[in-house]
Amino acid sequence: MTDEEIGLAKAMLADGIKNDAVHFYFNRADRLLSPGRITQIKQGKYGAAVPAASRAEVDAFVADWKSRQPAGAVPTTGHPADAETIAALFEVVGGSWKVRLGETDKAECKLNFRLAPLDRFAGVIKTIAGFANNKGGYVLFGVRDETLIAEGLQETLFTDTDPAEINRALVGSLDPVPHVTKVTVAIAGAEIGVLYVEPHEHAPVVALKGIGNIVSEGAIYYRYVGETRQIKPGELRQIIAIREQRAVAEFSQRMMRVAGGTEATLNLDTGAVTGKAGAFLIDRDLLPTLQFIREGDFSEAKGAPALRLVGDVEAVDQQERDRIRVIRDAVTPDAVVRNFLRDEVVAHPGQYLHAQAHGANKWLPIWYYLRQANVEPEVMAAELQERVATHPSSRDAVVRRLQGGDSAFKDHPGRPAQLREAFARGEVVAPAGVADDLAFANAVMGLPAAQSNIAQFKPLLLACLDRAQGHDQRSGLRRSAIYRAACRVDELLHR
Template sequence: MRLGENPFSDSAIANLVKTKSDNGILHVLTRESATKEFKETFMWGSIGLYARTMAAFANSRGGYILFGIEDKPRVAVGLTGKSKINFDDLDQAKLTESLNQLFSPEIHWTLGLIELAGGLTLGAIYTFESDDKPLVATKNYQQQNAKILEGDILYRYNSRSQRIKFPELKRLLDDAKLREQRAMMSHIETLVRAGASNAAVLDFSENILKGPNGQTVLIDEGLLDQISFIKEGEFDEVAGAPTLKLVGDLQPATAITLGENRIVRTALSSDDVLGDFLIRQNVGNPEQYIRQAAAGTTGYLPVQFYRVLARLSHDELYAYVAEVATRSPAKKRLLERLSTASDMKVSPPLADSPHPSTVERRRFYDQLVTGGAGEIEIVTASEAQHFLVSIKSLEDEQIHADVGGVLELMKMCFDVYYATDSKVADALRRASCRVDSAMFGSA
């Protein structure tokens, strides 16, 4: 299972642990495997042992550590007593820090609970398969029966976590080499299509764009509004229009810091418009943010916040957007939203709906209404999407009451899931428009 998928969905855990009841004893028919390890209790003192297993899972196919299952015989007892308290009180930030101190690259994991027959509950830590194998131990570690040596590469063999053997290590290294070669070939193919004399190389290590003869390529600021930035495969020819062809995503973020905690970005992207809104950045060029919202790739970006910073009325905002010279469909959508005074609000999720997505959204909605954003924990991309959709059901005064907490969680979704999950990205943009309207929509 890859990062972003939900390891605790109904389909994922449906057959995870098979049991059979016999005279009130719940026997576990499932055995430990390459993706499952059983523990009777959860103790912080055994974190080193869990870390070994998690690193082994990350280097292989991912897997679950399940707490609440006795060994010999395998009997489900569930999380009880001190073990349950320890699991419930697990400091996720502390565990993440401990893992990062032991292994590199980062281990991605999440917590969950699994209900069994008879009302028993298992605790579970799921470790995602790494996209950047192999994970390597970065220092020596000794704790009770957990021993890790610097340079160790751990791997999951059937029901055991141990140092990797040569065949598996060779395969991991070959896979990493193949990924690198594919990435390089993609760049070479692009270069061949463009022609060496027409291509430049962007060196991210030095932040320099170099031409074929070593010259540095600069774009005058006065030309930016005249150039159509397009991605390969999205070309729409207009005679005479100067066009800069980009391969991949351009993310300019050059900023000049002014007084009073203000910044001016000299090159803007739609992501800057969204990201700076989520931290309510006091920008020094709000009109350019509005322009980018109209000329970008989506019609759903917050603009009322920047209207307030620019000291524009609603009518002045509409007129400003209408005058932006662009063929982007985002302008039309934005003007439609402004002309209808759309606040992006939707009805609350139905409380009695059996649909899993609606149930998740209702859960987040109820948490926001009753306990506030501080009670909410998001550990998967799916949960992030449902949380963001639930925001659109809040009344204006409910958003006002806890806007700081709501925006903090939204910023976390932006940092963790926005770049890798299109559903989260769309939900985040729309939720931002809802919060933007509630907080700054009054002209």
């Protein structure tokens, strides 16, 4: 913060304005300011020698600030993807709302949005890769790049596009996949579409394939001021240096924890796992089958990644060896549905909810696992909202269901409606084969709350799922229907 800003903040704090409100005046999209900075000013730890501004200076500053804000602006939390933070990118110039700093290394303007065919989206993919390899940034749709004026989107295509479709385009084009948040904001009545790209912690992001004449296979793109192009040696060396520094820091921290006894070491030659509290031995025959699964915050500080050992292990002490089994495997969508349909009691039910933030499936059972975890819906919803999700739209879908906003209920006409009428009469006949599975699952989606003996549908859906394990499109369609039908049974039994 400049001395002038510090003086203004001091005067506002002296007038009794709360810290978060003061923070709102000085936080900008192009310069995100930590709320702790305002606390430091209030405590005299930051800018202690700067005098407070006068009342007239504060009034003039506030009046000027308000004249530059979109109508209806409210305090921002400071998150880069907040609508208010994005609105702060714009200002009034000559009666028009324009991008405040123009096209920079953090902002790119596009008048129109097109996801398909992929060639039409190639320029955006290239820009997203460039932002991810630098400091992150915004792709602004509905803004004319020549004038930087917010004209607004002329179609609803951006609003109607599922974020999962955007993610699928990125998954097939870039590795590692950048984290992108889709937002729609109103700037003086003009609807602006925004893709906020986070800086990737495992850069460089590399193009997997060529797309038209814009994206080249194997290229590393970087966002420079006003343009995205292939990275220069200096920036690439910087990315590599940062990765090396992070790897050394993580290794040093882990070795300190091992030395302090808070973590154990695994000898991959002998299978011996040794720690301060004791030791166990993994059978040598099992060593090649072990999986190391990266997960968030299940055993360390919240939000920190950890590694979980999955496989058969053998405990060792001085007296005896007992065979034990680590129960939990990698949580897949299929496992979430199957364990519910089989009434399995799982070792870590909360992980069956957390895992849904990292897959494309929006319809997986939740209430069954919530009961096992003995957690209130609003508590689990808050946990999920705090997590960095590989598929934000899937996480948000789970949150909406936990908050009572969405239901798996869907009323299908035709054959499914006839089956529901039979269900209501107590006539539940198992589907005879693949040809009947889709209609049966669609019928189960429409089960009313008054339906009796809901549990009888579990083994029937499980049999349908067993027949839908192919890799063809029809099998995928049946699986999607079965998953949602399982969700309807889940909410009727356990919600």
